[in-house]
Amino acid sequence: MEQTPPNDKAEAQAAAGNVRDRLMDDLQHIISEAEKWLDDSADTPEASETRMRFDDALRTAKSDLHKLEDSFLAHSRVVADSVNLYVQENPWKAVGIGVAVGAVIGMLLARK
Secondary structure, three states, rough: OOOOOHHHHHHHHHHHHHHHHHHHHHHHHHHHHHHHHHHOOOOOOOHHHHHHHHHHHHHHHHHHHHHHHHHHHHHHHHHHHHHHHHHHHHHHHHHHHHHHHHHHHHHHHHHH
């Protein structure tokens, strides 16, 4: 039973990881800006209810961000374990893939 090389999957998962990283960074930035805005807002009776709703939404966003980070870490561990297993089962294929990827990167860098 031959497995497909992890290269295609790894590239897709790396791209997804980059998107997740950017999303998490953006969410953290938005949350920190919202916290600053919340701290700077005036304590008026009209703003009190809005502040409570906004604070609830902010707590929910923080909770969702932590869940996303936990999910990303768990998924990363699964990917790392599967790549590790593939390399252990197919060491020469892994070396060949590494050489091919290195050659392509080298050619791309040499062009610039």
